[in-house]
Amino acid sequence: MPTRFFDTYTREVREFVPLNPPNVSIYTCGPTVYSRAHIGNFRAYIFEDLLQRHLESRGYRVHRVMNLTDVDDKTIRGAREANVSLEEYTKPFKKAFFEDLETLRLKRADEFPAATESRYIARMIEMISQLRARDLAYQAEDKSVYFRIKKFPNYGKLAHLNLDELRPSGRVRTDEYEKENIGDFALWKAWDKEDGEVGWDSPWGHGRPGWHIECSAMATALLGDEVDIHCGGVDNIFPHHEAEIAQSEGCTGKKFVRYWLHCAHLLVDNQKMSKSLGNFYTLPDVTGKGYSGRELRYALLRVHYRVPLNFTWTGMEEARQALARIDEWRQRLAEVTGSQRQSNNIIQPRDDFSRALDDDLNISAALGYLFEVIRQTNRALDADELGADSARFWLDWWEKVNRVLAVDEVTSVALPKEIELLANQRTEARLAKNWRASDQLRDELSARGWDVRDTKEGQKITRRAGIQP
RNA sequence: GGCGGGGUAGCCAAGUGGUAAGGUCGCGGUCUGCAAAACCGCUAUUCGCGGGUUCGAUUCCCGCCCCCGCCUCCA
Known part of the structure; x- marks a missing residue:
């Protein structure tokens, strides 16, 4: 069975065929470093990690980029309130983010471009110039540059939105009278006194990039005009990813992304975990309660990425118990590898783990098979029917599985x-x-x-x- | 209102047009001096509700209810 993913753009599960196999390019929207990321953010990153690891287990060579948004309204406001430079303000959050990645055993992306790096600012300016040359962007009276969505017929296609029927949600900034269309989004924001020291010179005056353009610029700069997979949370579908398509395709004329994968939200009390609602936990909140990074990783990993996942402490406890079971099993197998015991109960391995993941990352089915293997081999161990060769076989099997799950307990602590x-x-x-x-x-x-x-x-x-x- | 996601056991959660994986919890048993771990057994006549199609529907179709998200800050 080929690997298949649910593509948000077409709303169907499609066979995965990268542009240049075995290479796969993946762009993932990273954190905005204005505060510590919460575990809901990390659910998305864990999903992306699983995606990458599974593709690698299937022989693909993944090139993944994750951006860091280190300039936007919130980072600027934070820096101003803390009375430090933007760079000083975002630095500790970047550091914390990388620490959390490590705690959760997330593979590092190949690149972590930051929006404020001069090469990307230059790239953004270049793209905006192209869009202006094609009449897809205009400078309004407020000196900001906006994307002209009316000129891009596919705008709204990813989110399946009919733009004429958009209902004002109260979040629309009413002070942007200068825009031709309420849906036009900023590519370049003209400098404002609130921005203080933050700003770059551009053909349209001093200012800073809009949020959406940074992803288009970094993605195309590092991965080329066409990206195999683009991921993010479902809340990024609109407007962020919609805007990315408009900007990128507006510049290159090529299909920007072949597969759009979006992760459902992490919930708390059945509500979306978010900074604005205040109902969030950070990784230190969880480890502070005595849970390890791998326990949280497992808890967030074990539910399919397109299904909303309610975070509970009971769930953490279930994760802990399940992992203890795996640890115990592994330990038993390891002990038998050194024995002279003969196998007289051969358990036939199946490829069910990887095949389940081939099916749009069906992690529950994959774990189901893992635990089936654990039960069968434990039974054989209890009956003294599993020999050293067989134990070695299953340990090798586990190693491959664990390269995808990354939940193995590695440290054995010396007794005080x-x-x-x-x-x-x-x-x-x-x-x-x-x-x-x-x-x-x-x-x-x-x-x-x-x-x-x-x-x-x-x-x-x-x-x-x-x-x- | 538009567009999505979801509703399967106490909790978490797969799944198929042919009679419900797995995890966790609980109970009983094997093992143990007792435990623990592991294993065995039990725990959904039933898959939000009502119709329809079918020999047969949790799965397909129609209608409805409930929860969550997005609708220009958001993973």
């Missing part, structure tokens, strides 16, 4: 001195069949955050998830 002491005491108590002392020591270890399990090979001690060292 006092824990080791208690553990040794317990071993002795058990040899003496002093169950009372043994149980007391187990309780003691548990109270300190260490779980004890007795096995044929002796007691095993692991740090309980969620306990900070």
Whole structure:
């Protein structure tokens, strides 16, 4: 079965055929660095990470770009209020963003272009000039330059909006009287005293780029006129991605994006998680409650990207338990690889994991197969029917699966001195069949955050998830 | 109002025109000195509601209800 994705533009699941296989270009809208990204933002990035990893597992060579929006109304306002330069203001948020990426095990994009980099400002100016030359843009009385949507017949096609029927939502800025059409969007915003030091010279005067043009400029500059996949949250469909199409195709005359993939929102109490509603959590909010990055990663990863996902602490707990199950299974397999045990119960592997992901990233079905494998192999392990060769096979299989999921627990923590002491005491108590002392020591270890399990090979001690060292 | 997404067990969630994957929780069992982990069994006669098509519908068609999002800041 070929890889297939749901394309927002055509509203159908389509076979994925990149322009230049095996190369795949992906452009993903990144964060606006005016505050710390919330976990709803990261749901989108985790989805994009899964997309990239799956494509790579299928042999594609992915070139991915994620932009950083470091100049817009909010960053300018933030800098002004903090009384620092724009650059100083956005720097810590950029840093935090990269830290969060690492915590969530997100593969870094190949490039993270920032809107304020001079080469991209130059590219934006170049594109706006082209659009003006083609009459697709005009400078209004307020000196700002706007895109003339009436001249671009496909405008509205991605969102399936009939522009004549747009209902004013109250968010339309009523002070933009100068525009020819209410739907025309800014390509270049004329300098305003609120902008302070922020601004660049352009053929239309001092000012700054509009939000949409930066993505068109960076995408085409780094990936060419045609991009295989463009991703983002559903809230970016309109107007942002619609505008990107208009700008890019207005300049190049070529189909800008072959596949549009959009991620549904992360909800809190069944409402969209957003900064403006104030109902959001950042990654530190989650890790502060004792959850690890991989637990959050799993919690956000396990639901199909086009389905709204309600974030709950119960969900985090479910993720933790599921991961513990995987960890335990992996550990058991690893132990058997060193044994002389023979296999007499061959479990036939199937390609169901990757095939599920081929089907528009059907992660639930993929995980369903993973847990089926876990149950079957555990059963064989219980029956002493799974040998070293088979264990190695399934560990290899898991490695491939984990290259896509990236949820493996890698660190094994050394026992602290006092824990080791208690553990040794317990071993002795058990040899003496002093169950009372043994149980007391187990309780003691548990109270300190260490779980004890007795096995044929002796007691095993692991740090309980969620306990900070 | 327009355009989308969703409604499947306590919770999360796949899925197919042929009789409901998986995770989590709970209960019972095997194992264990007791636990834990693992495994086994149980937990949706039923897939928002009402019609229709069909031998058969959760799946297709029609109508309706509810939730969420977008409609020019937004992942």
